[in-house]
Amino acid sequence: MKNKILTLILISSVAALACTPKNNTTTGDDEKPKQEATKTGYAIGDEATDFSMKNVDGKMVSLANYPDAKGFFVIFTCNHCPYALAYEQRIMDLDKKYAPLGYPVIAISPNDPALVPEDSYEEMQKLAAEKAYSFPYLIDEKQEIYPQYGATKTPHVFLLNKENGKNIVRYIGAIDDNYSDANDVDVKYAENAVDSLLAGEEIALNTTKAIGCSIKDKRNKK
Amino acid sequence: MILVSLDKKELLHTSVQQVITKKNITTDVYLLDDIKRMNDWIPAVNEEWSGAIPATAFYKHGKQLAFNEGKLTKQELETLIKQHL
Numbered sequence: 001m002k003n004k005i006l007t008l009i010l011i012s013s014v015a016a017l018a019c020t021p022k023n024n025t026t027t028g029d030d031e032k033p034k035q036e037a038t039k040t041g042y043a044i045g046d047e048a049t050d051f052s053m054k055n056v057d058g059k060m061v062s063l064a065n066y067p068d069a070k071g072f073f074v075i076f077t078c079n080h081c082p083y084a085l086a087y088e089q090r091i092m093d094l095d096k097k098y099a100p101l102g103y104p105v106i107a108i109s110p111n112d113p114a115l116v117p118e119d120s121y122e123e124m125q126k127l128a129a130e131k132a133y134s135f136p137y138l139i140d141e142k143q144e145i146y147p148q149y150g151a152t153k154t155p156h157v158f159l160l161n162k163e164n165g166k167n168i169v170r171y172i173g174a175i176d177d178n179y180s181d182a183n184d185v186d187v188k189y190a191e192n193a194v195d196s197l198l199a200g201e202e203i204a205l206n207t208t209k210a211i212g213c214s215i216k217d218k219r220n221k222k
Numbered sequence: 223m224i225l226v227s228l229d230k231k232e233l234l235h236t237s238v239q240q241v242i243t244k245k246n247i248t249t250d251v252y253l254l255d256d257i258k259r260m261n262d263w264i265p266a267v268n269e270e271w272s273g274a275i276p277a278t279a280f281y282k283h284g285k286q287l288a289f290n291e292g293k294l295t296k297q298e299l300e301t302l303i304k305q306h307l
Contacts, residue, residue, distance in 0.1 A: 008280055177260070
């Protein structure tokens with residue numbers, strides 16, 4: 001290995017391998033021309049778009065449905081991803097703690113169910129019912145909203161703060177610094193961010209990076 | 223080629239080993255378990271990397287020449303390698 005001039009480092013996980021679509025052994029669709037998804041997304045301070053997406057209860061949900069909210073945790077998450085699942089309870093806890101303080105969780109599944117059957121609307125309904133989600137779990141059916149936000153993976157948190165009637169992005173990133181063990185977390189990034197907003201203070205750390213499952217979209221490189 | 227698994231270290235001798243055997247992987251495989259400093263080492267690998275996996279980095283003489291977030295087809299991988307040979 002060492003005498004090879006070109007070194008290729010592939011970073012992945014068994015978990016990620018395990019959740020690749022079952023039919024990916026065929027190479028038929030590899031030949032199709034790929035429409036590159038343009039790299040877009042919000043920076044801190046940008047105004048976030050509102051949306052109207054279908055919730056697991058069949059109703060359409062928009063940020064405008066929450067006139068009393070001070071802001072939102074818009075969290076891109078899904079059924080299948082081990083990182084998302086590891087954070088599921090913490091996402092539920094965030095809503096329980098911060099919805100009463102004015103910052104409810106809005107969960108959005110951005111994946112194409114044609115690529116990941118576990119992320120189908122029906123499977124989302126099952127999971128939300130089983131865990132009794134206290135927050136909406138929306139499906140980004142047209143896969144139009146996640147690129148606008150700039151979500152690239154699950155889970156991916158966007159904390160919005162309502163300022164002069166606009167939803168301003170104030171934090172982007174991870175929930176905390178330990179996906180694997182909620183009892184061994186040193187820094188609760190998302191909670192610290194919203195606590196700063198509630199206290200009227202600057203958010204000390206407004207962007208963080210963490211490992212997550214890439215969003216499954218036919219338009220992306222496969 | 224070096225493969226880096228980001229699985230939990232508890233899975234090294236079970237799932238990870240199983241995949242290595244099943245897929246007949248002969249390259250070096252490392253398991254990176256530095257969970258609590260992701261916010262440090264993700265940007266250190268590449269500033270543009272959001273943390274989504276899989277991800278692939280190309281190095282020549284210790285210098286990173288290319289970085290790809292997301293899946294690559296075999297064809298895309300070969301093209302990228304040829305570009306940088």
